[in-house]
Amino acid sequence: MSGFKGLAVPGPTNMPFEIRRAMDVALEDHRAPDFPDFIKPLLADLKKVFQTETGQVFVFPGSGTGGWESAIANTLAPGDTVLASIFGQFSYLWVDMCRKFGLNVDAIECEWGTGVPADLYEQKLAADKEHKIKAVLVTQNETATGVTSDVKAVREALDRTGHPALLFVDGVSSIGSIDFRQDEWGVDVAVSGSQKGFMLPTGLAIVGVSRKALAHRPEGGLPRCFFDYQDMAKTNADGFFPYTPATTLLRGLRASLDMIFDEGLENIFARHHRLAEGVRRAVDAWGMSLCAKEAKWNSDTVSAIVVPEGYNANDVIQTAYHKYDLSLGAGLSKVAGKVFRIGHLGYLNEIMVLQALGGAELAMRDVGLPFTPGVGVGAAVEYYAATGQAEALAAQ
Known part of the structure; x- marks a missing residue:
């Protein structure tokens, strides 16, 4: 036809011609002395999309699922309890991953077509006097059912109960398209991907990490290598990556950010x-x-x-x-x-x-x-x- x-x-999603053109370049040396001149501003501008000044944004070759794995592997230990809710396929898959990593998941089963039950979260957080819950999971936009949840309400529940748990947000189909405020809402790890609001091909897991999460290294924690935040932070500081980055996609990401800021x-x-x-x-x-x-x-x-x-x-x-x-x-x-x-x-x-x-x-x-x-x-x-x-x- x-x-x-x-x-x-x-x-x-649909890819703009500007981004296609930006990626239609010869392959380049990711260890070149001038590569940091490209990478440092790129990472700084990503923070503006996540609306964070205090956190860091890491870019891993991978998908949103890889970003989820990074959040778990860097901040939690086997047997840790996490609080989550299931109201669609992607919120379920996040819970399923946590269980595969040996975490104890308190998963609230919700009717599909509804979202995160912030009131029930608050009840469970208030009852957790020993602070066994180490992380709270929120799928901001459940792509399977077309449901958006209130991240701010969950942060307020954490604050009212004085609970120290980390706040994780799946923003794969929301960040860059729906209002998301990492610093204001106290989000510790926010996961996105290149193929949604960033208008790129699949291939980048884009993860916003708070200072609290970056410093959180639990004793007996899960193994990490490819998704290690510390390794990424150390090499990103000099404008490089701990392994070969997806440079062509990063060139497209630069064009994407330019379009985002222009609008x-x-x-x-x-x-x-x-x-x-x-x-x-x-x-x-x-x-x-x-x-x-x-x-x-x-x-x-x-x-x-x-x-x-x-x-x-x-x-x-x-x-x-x-x-x-x-x-x-x-x-x-x-x-x-x-x-x-x-x-x-x-x-x-x-x-x-x-x-x-x-x-x-x-x-x-x-x-x-x-x-x-x-x-x-x-x-x-x-x-x-x-x-x-x-x-x-x-x-x-």
Whole structure:
């Protein structure tokens, strides 16, 4: 089929031509004497995206999963207790990794479509008088269900109970797209990846680490080598890495940061909210619902759309891909076959969202879902037109 393929999954996201061009370079010497002139400003600018002045941001070759592993291996010891909650596939996978590392996980099972239960966290933290809980896990954006949780509320629970546990945040599909404030929210380790808000190919685990976490080396801790924060901090200080870095991706990351700063973080957060709201208006017009149970959980980076009873969401996904060259996100685990997902993050504007909605409507019509073709796209068009006019007037 001629034309571009549509990519509407929540990662990898669409890659700007500016980033492609930045990576279309000859391979370089990562031990060259002028390499630090490139790396030091790059790492300093990453701190601005994480909104930290006191912490450090490390870049490992890998994915978000590698970033999770780094958080565990550098700060915890076998048998340590961590507090977590499961409300989607990715929050589950983080818990599963902790168990594989021999940690004692107090995992709160939540309804899928809800998020982190900050009130229950506070109850458990208050009851933990001996401070056996060593880390608290928060998935800021559960990509499988399109749910965003309140990281600040968890920090406040830690503060009210006077609990010293480390705060870990999975920000893979939120950092760079949804408001995240590492210093203000007292986050000790924040994990992201290159293929979401940073608009790059998969291949970099980008991890923000607080001073507290960097200094935390528990006796009898887990083994670490590739993901060792101390080794990375020591060599990064001189503008190098303890092993061969993914230099081509780092060149793309430089272009990504330039684009982020040119738009401005606050404008990026507002753009993501506006684009996401257009998708939500479309879903409502279709007479369908989101997996997110309440508006307070709605994600601004991905919407998981529940198909009507008696229909299989995978039929929509397969039809969209094979007939219309559009990739939609599949439902995972408990919501497999029940939802299809539209990713709306990264390098994105109104017409790209409308393309995804139009393609979804074509596929839904073909598989017989009950809706009126055009109503979803129309609702999004009306919303974008009205809010675009409001923004134009405000700028005058």
